[in-house]
Amino acid sequence: MVSEWQNSTSSERLRQLVETVRMSRKYRSLYAGTIAYLGARELVLHSNLEEAVKATKRRLHQIAGMYLTGAAPYARWLAELRQARASGDEEQLRAVCRRVMSWHASTRERLDLLTTFYQPLLADLPPIRRVLDLACGFHPLALPWMPFFRAGETACYYYACDIYEDLASFLQAVLEVLGVPGEVTVCDIVQAPPDLTVDLAFVLKVLPCLEHIEPEAGLRLLRAIRARYLLVSFPGQSLGGGKRGMAAHHEARFRTLVADCGWRLERFSFPGELVFRIQKE
Ligand SMILES: C[S@@+](CC[C@H](N)C(=O)[O-])C[C@H]1O[C@@H](n2cnc3c(N)ncnc32)[C@H](O)[C@@H]1O
Numbered sequence: 678m679v680s681e682w683q684n685s686t687s688s689e690r691l692r693q694l695v696e697t698v699r700m701s702r703k704y705r706s707l708y709a710g711t712i713a714y715l716g717a718r719e720l721v722l723h724s725n726l727e728e729a730v731k732a733t734k735r736r737l738h739q740i741a742g743m744y745l746t747g748a749a750p751y752a753r754w755l756a757e758l759r760q761a762r763a764s765g766d767e768e769q770l771r772a773v774c775r776r777v778m779s780w781h782a783s784t785r786e787r788l789d790l791l792t793t794f795y796q797p798l799l800a801d802l803p804p805i806r807r808v809l810d811l812a813c814g815f816h817p818l819a820l821p822w823m824p825f826f827r828a829g830e831t832a833c834y835y836y837a838c839d840i841y842e843d844l845a846s847f848l849q850a851v852l853e854v855l856g857v858p859g860e861v862t863v864c865d866i867v868q869a870p871p872d873l874t875v876d877l878a879f880v881l882k883v884l885p886c887l888e889h890i891e892p893e894a895g896l897r898l899l900r901a902i903r904a905r906y907l908l909v910s911f912p913g914q915s916l917g918g919g920k921r922g923m924a925a926h927h928e929a930r931f932r933t934l935v936a937d938c939g940w941r942l943e944r945f946s947f948p949g950e951l952v953f954r955i956q957k958e
Contacts (some may be wrong), residue, residue, distance in 0.1 A: 690726060691717055697730050703742055704734070706843040711865045712737065715890065740886045741840060744782040744814060751847040758854045767821065770855075774818040781815040783882050786912065790947050791822045797945055798908055798954060799824050799877075807875040809904060810837035811866050812883040817848050820855055835859030838871055867894045870901050878904035882912050882950070885927065896934050899955070907955040914949065924951045 694716040699705050704712065716733045723729040734742075754777050761770040775791070778784035787794065799805065805825050810816055817837050820826045825833045835857050837848055848861040864871055866883075867890050880902070884895040899907065911927035928944075928951060935942070941956040 687720065690720055690729075693726060694720060694730055694733060697726075698733055698737070701734070702748065703745075704737055706841050707737065707741065708840040708842065708863050708865055710868065711840045714865065714868060736889070739889045746780050746782075749780055749843070749847070751843060755847065755850050755854070758851060762854050762856075771821050774821055778815045778818045783912075784815040784819065786949050787819070790950065791819060794947060794950075795819075795823045798952060802877070802906060804832075805876045806833050807873070807877075808833055808835050809871060809873055809875040809878040809902070810835065811870065811878060811880050811898070811902070812886065813837040813839050813848070813861075813879070815844075815848075816879065816881060817851060817859075817861070820852075820857055826855075826857070833857075833876075836871060836873055836875065837861045838864035838866065840865055866898055867891060870898055874903040876905050878902045878907045880907055880909045881952075882910050884909065884931070885911065899935065900938070905956065905958055907957070908952055909955060910950050910952040912949065913947075913951060927951065 691713055695709050695712045698712050698716065699707070699709065712733060715736045716729065719729040719732040719736070720726075723732060754773070757773045758770070758777075761773045764770075775788055778788060808825075817835065820835070835852060836859060838861065839845060839848075840863060842863050845861045845863045852859045852861065862871070867887055880899070884898075887894040887898065899909065909931070911924060911931065913924045924946075931953065932942075935955070943954040943956075945952040945954065
């Protein structure tokens with residue numbers, strides 16, 4: 678039987694681990710719940726706290742840290758976005774959004790696709806009024822390229838979430854600048870996906886990250902999302918540009934994963950990104 682003393686010692690060690698990880702600049706605004714979730718497992722594997730901290734940071738790097746270029750100048754970007762929006766020049770606004778998206782490796786890889794990406798994926802769908810962008814990274818900055826975007830009069834409500842607190846506050850302000858009604862929250866989608874019903878969910882380049890945490894997390898998430906349509910994508914190559922055949926590997930795995938779900942699947946291939954459109958009902 679686990680004694681009260683053992684319980685309180687292990688929760689004290691977990692508290693210390695979370696605090697130590699959050700002391701590093703790279704992870705100080707990362708959701709404590711995610712650090713604790715990963716850290717608790719590392720504490721079981723490593724009796725030494727320092728080793729467990731190192732192992733937790735390695736995991737956090739794999740799922741989130743590796744995509745970021747460094748400390749993001751959120752206040753400066755917001756000022757630039759506000760200025761561009763006030764100018765009324767849509768091209769200027771898009772130019773700033775592109776620059777901001779280049780900060781995050783995942784959206785940076787999509788920059789050349791922006792003008793051709795959303796049309797085939799969204800144009801033939803019934804009206805989209807509620808959108809959920811899961812593990813969004815900087816993707817909400819691509820709103821000006823989405824067919825349902827009209828500056829200041831967008832009819833859809835945009836929910837987005839990720840595990841960085843500073844990113845969520847920045848994106849909330851971005852939605853306001855873009856005139857898009859919506860909410861950006863800090864949420865760990867492995868532990869509990871947002872409890873929402875939407876028309877469309879973006880699950881872009883997310884499943885490989887989640888499966889680093891738990892192999893079953895991907896399918897569990899896809900089943901849990903209450904959306905009529907889901908756009909699930911995979912990177913065509915690794916961040917370093919290597920691993921030919923990566924898209925084929927992801928496709929084979931994904932098709933096996935959802936084979937018994939009875940969902941309608943459509944495949945869209947773009948340079949560097951493979952997208953599946955799932956229709957659940
Ligand atoms: C490969 S990026 C994809 C970003 C965005 N969806 C896109 O395609 O541009 C993975 C994102 O997942 C986020 N992430 C990782 N684990 C997460 C979790 N458990 N819950 C929520 N977000 C998570 C990371 O912070 C990162 O922004």
